[in-house]
Amino acid sequence: MLLIVGEAIVAFHRTGREHYTGPWPSGSPAIAAYVAGRLGVPTVFVGAVGRDDHGTVMADGLAAGGVDISHLVVSGKAPTATAYITYRGAAREFDLRVSDSAAIQVAGPDLADLPERAGWLHLSGSALIFGEPLAGTALTALHRARAAGARISIDPNVRPESLDRTAREAVVEALGLAHVVLAGEGELAALRVDASALVADGATVCTTFGAGGATVTDESGSVHIDALPVEVVDTDGAGDAFAAGFIAAALAGADPVDAARAGVRVATEAIRTEGPMSVMPDRGLLAG
Template identity: 65%
Template sequence: MLLIVGEALVVYQRELGRPYTGPWPSGAPAITAYVTGRLGVPTTFVGGVGRDAHGQVLQDGLAAGGVDLGHLVTGSGLPTATAHITYHEADQREFDFAVTGTAATQVGEADLTDLPERATWLHVSGSALIFGEPLASTTLAALHRAHRAGARISIDPNVRPESLQPGTVQALLDVLPLAHVLLPTEGELDALGADVDALVAGGATVCTTRGPAGSLVRDGDGETAVDAVAVTPVDTDGAGDSFAGGFIAASLAGADARTAARRGAAVAAQAIRVAGPMTVLF
């Protein structure tokens, strides 16, 4: 079983000067859970949603991916988290988050039950650490417990410069050495001040995504560039999270890191060809 813990939110998107589209089910960890579920991986997602229309959008989206919803946290009485995304030229995006103090953050360690001990693989997005408590502490607890139980760990640092607080940076730096797989975008590990050489020497595979330039896989066997799949993008929101889902699904099926990166590239290419971050069908 793949366990993913983190935030779930609904997004509205627009190009500058145009109306918003949505609501779309989203949230970095939720997108990855949707993709792995669509790819046939038994996936359990632990996240908080409100008992409102936005919460139903999220539940419907995750259910369409075949994700186990039995551990969604719905009893906080708070609204579902939202975000508004504005696309500018050159694929620059402006985010307006309404996550802090919503149902998304109200996930406590008790909500994990024994899932970390039963998981074969745990995936964490660093975004789950920036929106508040108790979600941040719960995510870290899940990671440590799953690691102690022998699960494989993947981490997408998902660094947002505007949200980088010293405590968040240190929390990520503390757990990066526990990961078997790191899935940063280009420049993220440098932004954290992480020692990539030490992480690889410690046994981690670092697969750095570079958008249209593909990805770079680095591990004990050396460094390999993997091409992206050329497509005309419709919506790039969630591309990295979709890549992560493809990489994890391939790895759980026995693929080596380079084959998994190629699978991740193919999945991301399909995801950006359709509107919405959690809508692609495989």
């Protein structure tokens, strides 16, 4: 079972001054859970939503991916988190409404015995930056799953300029516990984390470069994987789709290079589909 703990966010998108589209079920951990579920991985998502229409959008989106949402917390005291995203060419501007939302209301008891039952835990660094109790709960899940023998993958998925000292230290701590690091270009350097040190400690580091493909580095060396040609429709969640594809392929027995190739194929399908949790990838993408 794949366990993902993190924020659930309903997103609205626009290009320039256009009207927003949405609401889209979103949030980095939730997207990864949705795509993994679509790829046939038994996936449990632990997060929180409000008792409102946006919460229903979020729950329905996860369920459509086959994700187990029986541990999704529904709060009657805070609204579902939202994000208003404006695309300006390759750049994105975010208006995040998370810190006072239900998204961070995930506490230790909500984990139940899931960390001990998980075969793989995936954590997005974004779950560590929005506040407590979510940040502490996510780290607790990581430590418990690691101690129980689960494989751990970490996507730093943070903008370093938005990190305070506590959040940065939490992300660095998480990276030090990972078997697989799935990082975007420049993320580790911005966090002042040495990728070669992670590899020396036994981790596989997979760095994604968008249209530049991905590079997989482990103790045996580095292999570059080219991106696939694609008509770009929506890049939101592409990195999370890559992570889900990698995890699904690895759980099916693929080595890290073949898992990354699967990640590229799944991300390509996500990029050509509008909406962060709308792609319907086929399990055939895992084998190529």
